[in-house]
Amino acid sequence: MDIQDLYDWTCNVEPRLSERQRTIANEILKEIRTRLKFMLEVGLDYLSLNRPAESLSGGEEQRIRLATQIGSKLVNVLYILDEPSIGLHQRDNVRLIESLKELRDGGNTVLVVEHDRDMMLSADWVIDLGPRAGRKGGEVVFQGTVPELLSTDTLTAGYLNGKLDTYEGVLSERREGNGKSIVLRGCRGNNLKGIDVEFPLGKLICVTGVSGSGKSTLVNETLQPILSQRFYRSLKEPLAYDSIEGVEFIDKIVDVDQSPIGRSPRSNPATYTGVFSDIRQLFVELPESKIRAYKPGRFSFNVSGGRCEACGGNGYKTIEMNFLPDVMVPCEVCRGKRYNRETLEVRYKGKSIADVLDMTINMAVEFFENVPTILNKIKVLQDVGLGYLKLGQPSTTISGGESQRVKLATELAKRDTGHTLYILDEPTTGLHFEDIRVLMGVLNRLVEKGNTVIVIEHNLDVIKQADWIIDIGPEGGRGGGMLVAQGTPEQVAASGKGYTSRFLAEELSRN
Amino acid sequence: MDKSKIIVTGARSNNLKNIDVEIPHKSLTVVTGLSGSGKSSLAFDTIYAEGQRRYIETFSAYARNFLGNLERPDVDRITGLSPVISIEQKTTNRNPRSTVGTVTEVYDYLRLLFARAGEAYSYLSGQKMVKFTEEQIINLIINDYEGQKIYVLAPLVRNRKGHYKELFESIRRKGYINVRVDGELREVKPGMKLDRYRNHDIEVVIEKLVVNEKYRHRLTESVALAMKQGEGIMMILSMPEETIPGRPEPGVLRHYSKRLMCPETGISYRDPAPHNFSFNSPQGFCPKCKGLGYISAVDEDKVLPDRTLSVRKGAIAPLGPFKNTLIFRQITALLNKYDYTLDTPIADMTNDVVDELLNGSDDRIKVQITGINSEADAVFMEYEGVVKYVRSLQQQTDLSAAEQKWADQFAVTSWHRWIFRTSMTGPVTWSRV
Numbered sequence: 001m002d003i004q005d006l007y008d009w010t011c012n013v014e015p016r017l018s019e020r021q022r023t024i025a026n027e028i029l030k031e032i033r034t035r036l037k038f039m040l041e042v043g044l045d046y047l048s049l050n051r052p053a054e055s056l057s058g059g060e061e062q063r064i065r066l067a068t069q070i071g072s073k074l075v076n077v078l079y080i081l082d083e084p085s086i087g088l089h090q091r092d093n094v095r096l097i098e099s100l101k102e103l104r105d106g107g108n109t110v111l112v113v114e115h116d117r118d119m120m121l122s123a124d125w126v127i128d129l130g131p132r133a134g135r136k137g138g139e140v141v142f143q144g145t146v147p148e149l150l151s152t153d154t155l156t157a158g159y160l161n162g163k164l165d166t167y168e169g170v171l172s173e174r175r176e177g178n179g180k181s182i183v184l185r186g187c188r189g190n191n192l193k194g195i196d197v198e199f200p201l202g203k204l205i206c207v208t209g210v211s212g213s214g215k216s217t218l219v220n221e222t223l224q225p226i227l228s229q230r231f232y233r234s235l236k237e238p239l240a241y242d243s244i245e246g247v248e249f250i251d252k253i254v255d256v257d258q259s260p261i262g263r264s265p266r267s268n269p270a271t272y273t274g275v276f277s278d279i280r281q282l283f284v285e286l287p288e289s290k291i292r293a294y295k296p297g298r299f300s301f302n303v304s305g306g307r308c309e310a311c312g313g314n315g316y317k318t319i320e321m322n323f324l325p326d327v328m329v330p331c332e333v334c335r336g337k338r339y340n341r342e343t344l345e346v347r348y349k350g351k352s353i354a355d356v357l358d359m360t361i362n363m364a365v366e367f368f369e370n371v372p373t374i375l376n377k378i379k380v381l382q383d384v385g386l387g388y389l390k391l392g393q394p395s396t397t398i399s400g401g402e403s404q405r406v407k408l409a410t411e412l413a414k415r416d417t418g419h420t421l422y423i424l425d426e427p428t429t430g431l432h433f434e435d436i437r438v439l440m441g442v443l444n445r446l447v448e449k450g451n452t453v454i455v456i457e458h459n460l461d462v463i464k465q466a467d468w469i470i471d472i473g474p475e476g477g478r479g480g481g482m483l484v485a486q487g488t489p490e491q492v493a494a495s496g497k498g499y500t501s502r503f504l505a506e507e508l509s510r511n
Numbered sequence: 512m513d514k515s516k517i518i519v520t521g522a523r524s525n526n527l528k529n530i531d532v533e534i535p536h537k538s539l540t541v542v543t544g545l546s547g548s549g550k551s552s553l554a555f556d557t558i559y560a561e562g563q564r565r566y567i568e569t570f571s572a573y574a575r576n577f578l579g580n581l582e583r584p585d586v587d588r589i590t591g592l593s594p595v596i597s598i599e600q601k602t603t604n605r606n607p608r609s610t611v612g613t614v615t616e617v618y619d620y621l622r623l624l625f626a627r628a629g630e631a632y633s634y635l636s637g638q639k640m641v642k643f644t645e646e647q648i649i650n651l652i653i654n655d656y657e658g659q660k661i662y663v664l665a666p667l668v669r670n671r672k673g674h675y676k677e678l679f680e681s682i683r684r685k686g687y688i689n690v691r692v693d694g695e696l697r698e699v700k701p702g703m704k705l706d707r708y709r710n711h712d713i714e715v716v717i718e719k720l721v722v723n724e725k726y727r728h729r730l731t732e733s734v735a736l737a738m739k740q741g742e743g744i745m746m747i748l749s750m751p752e753e754t755i756p757g758r759p760e761p762g763v764l765r766h767y768s769k770r771l772m773c774p775e776t777g778i779s780y781r782d783p784a785p786h787n788f789s790f791n792s793p794q795g796f797c798p799k800c801k802g803l804g805y806i807s808a809v810d811e812d813k814v815l816p817d818r819t820l821s822v823r824k825g826a827i828a829p830l831g832p833f834k835n836t837l838i839f840r841q842i843t844a845l846l847n848k849y850d851y852t853l854d855t856p857i858a859d860m861t862n863d864v865v866d867e868l869l870n871g872s873d874d875r876i877k878v879q880i881t882g883i884n885s886e887a888d889a890v891f892m893e894y895e896g897v898v899k900y901v902r903s904l905q906q907q908t909d910l911s912a913a914e915q916k917w918a919d920q921f922a923v924t925s926w927h928r929w930i931f932r933t934s935m936t937g938p939v940t941w942s943r944v
């Protein structure tokens with residue numbers, strides 16, 4: 001039962017109860033109703049209560065917690081939210097902003113870290129940090145009200161008032177593609193209503209729709225498993241469909257999702273992208289290493305030899321607290337550096353292997369500018385807007401959006417075949433306009449080479465740049481699962497069907 | 512001090528460059544900037560960290576021991592800070608038992624609602640379950656059985672194996688004369704016992720009487736006693752010889768209980784408590800999947816993908832072609848027993864043999880073990896079967912990711928629905944009008 005149905009049930013059940021039951025149930029029902037009502041307000045009507053929490057997206061989970069907080073009715077609290085608009089269609093975003101305003105009007109201060117245009121424009125106060133990322137950032141570029149912001153010429157203001165935009169070249173030029181396409185017929189998984197969908201190849205395709213409309217079911221649960229089974233003998237079963245045509249036109253599929261790149265603190269962007277092997281090789285070839293006969297394993301924090309044995313290369317120690325959660329303390333022997341003293345004595349350009357792991361990718365790009373093998377791999381990380389991550393940042397502290405971009409970068413560093421199909425689920429998560437521009441540049445380059453990119457996205461800056469839009473909906477849950485519109489952004493905007501067309505038309509007219 | 516604002520002076524966390532920021536109270540403030548420009552450093556590492564630190568400082572030194580010392584954020588001064596609650600996206604909860612319902616706590620309320628205001632229906636007859644007081648039971652009996660001769664019974668054993676010698680002895684010592692064993696009335700004799708390998712129902716006959724308003728006192732005592740012996744449940748059996756129209760059929764049992772009970776089949780439950788509705792509690796979850804909703808099993812078609820192959824050629828996918836290992840020796844011995852060889856295609860074997868190959872057998876088979884580090888050349892051992900072999904590998908926790916994947920490919924995960932279960936009876940469905 002989804003939350004909307006449950007809410008209706010709790011509202012209608014009372015007259016059907018006996019006097020005794022009503023007395024008992026009264027308070028409980030009231031409590032259930034308020035909780036559910038807040039969940040409806042933040043746009044989660046399509047979830048069901050037995051949906052496992054691990055299958056929720058980060059945005060959904062955050063909104064659930066938000067709903068619980070609004071329900072608590074505290075005052076004078078400072079709420080800090082990290083990008084609540086992630087995964088929200090424009091329509092749901094409006095609802096979210098309303099609930100944040102409600103929280104504010106209840107006497108609280110709400111501080112939101114956000115990139116969303118509407119959220120910024122609804123704010124009472126804006127703090128813009130920058131001007132660039134990492135070392136070149138960290139300054140207050142602007143603080144004040146929205147009208148004041150719009151009159152300045154910061155990057156953010158530029159995007160907000162339309163002086164800058166997230167695309168290069170002419171927006172209305174759409175690629176023709178290669179005339180071939182993959183056609184999926186009779187998709188019936190979850191809420192899909194037996195729809196036939198055509199994915200034209202050689203284009204940037206954007207699948208849109210409100211939360212819960214069936215976008216992910218179509219792409220991640222149907223199309224992707226079919227193709228993975230075909231190419232990689234994958235075991236994941238696709239959801240129900242009748243037939244598929246056109247698989248022969250592609251020869252590789254790359255799925256870049258938001259699942260974590262690793263759940264172990266020993267995994268990090270450097271190990272995931274494989275660049276760490278190259279860095280270790282570089283250290284091995286240093287004269288100092290040769291004198292000491294160090295092998296690559298010496299510079300790994302995962303095998304004994306070079307790592308700090310006190311903490312086993314973790315950099316910290318876990319202290320078990322019995323009935324309390326474990327506490328992590330930095331290892332007192334290596335002081336969190338993960339290596340023993342001898343290993344750290346080997347330095348490249350004055351930096352030890354631990355110093356390299358502690359570098360941000362931006363710093364590493366400068367540092368390794370003369371080492372092409374390493375540079376190529378970390379340059380793509382910078383290209384997808386991850387310059388601020390540290391090479392050795394444990395993957396447990398990397399967000400879903402960041403994981404996705406790490407994966408994307410890893411794929412980009414490999415050679416593409418020119419007939420590859422890339423699937424990305426909300427790649428703009430956590431990205432500022434400027435980062436989106438960079439990312440779109442990367443995706444466009446892939447398409448230019450003949451590849452196909454399918455993006456599930458809510459961000460209008462991405463949608464308007466697509467060559468082809470597939471809009472699923474019109475509503476979430478049972479009210480969705482139909483093909484509302486497809487075509488170029490102009491065609492979809494002109495169709496007047498569904499929520500996407502309306503917001504897209506506004507966006508296109510702004511340009 | 513300006514009380515209408517949060518004022519941050521000299522923030523230097525991470526890449527922040529000694530910045531000063533003001534945030535008006537009761538406002539919706541957006542912090543924006545490029546990825547990595549320091550938004551999170553300001554919002555989380557400075558403002559949230561300081562708020563959290565100040566909160567924790569209010570605890571006693573002893574309590575702070577357990578919380579770990581929060582580092583002071585690198586900032587000169589923050590004034591006007593109110594209590595901080597952070598709503599982050601990062602999910603730390605990767606437990607399959609955590610659901611939307613448990614996170615929002617709506618589930619807890621629903622459990623309470625079903626337990627306290629729900630009505631129970633029998634899973635066998637679909638009838639609404641009822642609950643009586645002793646007084647009501649007596650009135651019902653007098654009403655229904657007026658003038659009839661009845662037995663008042665208290666159930667002691669329900670569908671359990673055993674010879675119950677001690678039970679009969681203690682019944683006899685308590686002074687009861689008759690028992691009803693598996694539907695048959697018998698006299699309790701010294702040294703009486705039952706077939707220990709069969710399931711039995713045993714009730715003790717508390718009283719034989721003719722129901723009449725003037726014996727109400729006697730009936731009241733008997734009912735109280737029966738309730739005590741039967742732990743809240745009692746039965747009435749009317750004498751078989753008399754048939755009165757409109758009355759309960761003679762010889763038919765009726766159940767009465769102080770607990771929730773189905774009047775037709777007599778199954779009874781304890782009063783529902785919220786934990787009965789929890790899929791995380793042994794009192795509530797499905798015993799097979801332990802409330803996870805899915806179980807993992809080994810798929811025979813994946814273990815034997817091509818039945819035209821022989822064992823030697825690799826018919827058993829998890830094991831591959833013949834190698835000189837113990838499990839292949841066992842299989843050789845097993846096949847020899849049925850006059851097959853390693854070269855017999857699976858399709859030519861009888862289903863019984865294939866089943867034994869997969870699921871093992873209890874019989875000990877003679878296995879040649881020459882060459883496997885042993886002095887004896889043959890031993891008798893049990894063969895556990897390929898399925899169990901794969902399962903045991905699957906459940907080993909120290910498998911590498913690749914090994915885990917290998918074992919998982921022979922498994923199917925099947926979903927199954929939660930059924931709720933009380934500790935004393937079979938699966939129960941509690942429902943609500």
